[in-house]
Amino acid sequence: MDYVLETRGLEKKIKNENIIKGISLKVPKGETYGLLGPNGAGKSTTMKLLCGLLKASSGEIIFDGKKWSKDTLNKIGVLIENPAIYGNLTARENMKIHACMLGVSESEVKRVLTLLKMDKTGKKKVSNFSLGMKQRLGIAIALLGNPSLVILDEPTNGLDPIGIQELRDLIKRLNESGITVLVSSHNLAEIQHIASYVGIIINGKLKYEGKVNNNDNLENIFMNVTREEEYSYV
Ligand SMILES: Nc1ncnc2c1ncn2[C@@H]1O[C@H](COP(=O)(O)OP(=O)(O)OP(=O)(O)O)[C@@H](O)[C@H]1O
Numbered sequence: 620m621d622y623v624l625e626t627r628g629l630e631k632k633i634k635n636e637n638i639i640k641g642i643s644l645k646v647p648k649g650e651t652y653g654l655l656g657p658n659g660a661g662k663s664t665t666m667k668l669l670c671g672l673l674k675a676s677s678g679e680i681i682f683d684g685k686k687w688s689k690d691t692l693n694k695i696g697v698l699i700e701n702p703a704i705y706g707n708l709t710a711r712e713n714m715k716i717h718a719c720m721l722g723v724s725e726s727e728v729k730r731v732l733t734l735l736k737m738d739k740t741g742k743k744k745v746s747n748f749s750l751g752m753k754q755r756l757g758i759a760i761a762l763l764g765n766p767s768l769v770i771l772d773e774p775t776n777g778l779d780p781i782g783i784q785e786l787r788d789l790i791k792r793l794n795e796s797g798i799t800v801l802v803s804s805h806n807l808a809e810i811q812h813i814a815s816y817v818g819i820i821i822n823g824k825l826k827y828e829g830k831v832n833n834n835d836n837l838e839n840i841f842m843n844v845t846r847e848e849e850y851s852y853v
Pocket of ligand 1 (some may be wrong): 634739
């Protein structure tokens with residue numbers, strides 16, 4: 620199996636507290652990998668380590684077979700928390716600003732807007748977009764420069780059922796075009812819908828990693844690993 624991303628013994632200490640405790644995960648190429656875990660488990664911190672927003676205390680990140688370096692960032696698109704979006708500008712104008720900062724061409728803006736079916740938003744200002752549309756614009760920005768991996772932290776938060784369905788379709792299209800998606804959520808049903816692989820983080824540790832099939836009861840797997848972690852304290 621080909622992996623686009625691997626971590627080996629990743630650790631992060633914040634204010635003397637071990638937040639990430641030796642996470643070793645493997646994200647297969649061209650798939651959607653769901654990072655699951657309860658609130659405060661360490662999903663966002665792990666994602667921030669992967670995209671260079673935080674520096675690991677120890678451990679390694681391997682991207683496409685090579686050790687993580689600043690150049691790796693050219694191949695990773697990220698949507699963590701709220702994207703930097705200007706409400707009084709259009710989608711295209713927002714995209715152009717980001718394209719300029721990244722040094723990518725205007726044709727790339729056009730490609731991504733078309734891929735995300737946002738090329739018809741015209742003169743509409745982003746402040747008038749629905750939350751789902753704003754989220755889609757955030758993903759469009761993450762896709763500028765044609766990354767091979769896209770990291771999305773809790774992308775369905777606040778979306779209505781239509782927005783969630785659109786996001787699922789989009790993630791599917793990204794996989795079909797060869798892009799790997801790493802997505803975090805604490806919603807098991809959501810991950811079951813969109814991910815082909817899951818990693819379950821509990822208390823800063825990767826407690827489970829594997830392929831998911833539609834017939835798997837992810838809730839059972841999740842409850843079992845959660846209980847195991849609780850019993851390990853007894
Ligand atoms: N800058 C920080 N200073 C202190 N503690 C932090 C900091 N950042 C994260 N933490 C702690 O690290 C733990 C993991 O946080 P993280 O945000 O990664 O969890 P999460 O799994 O993404 O949770 P959620 O689903 O609620 O977003 C939490 O206990 C959090 O309080």
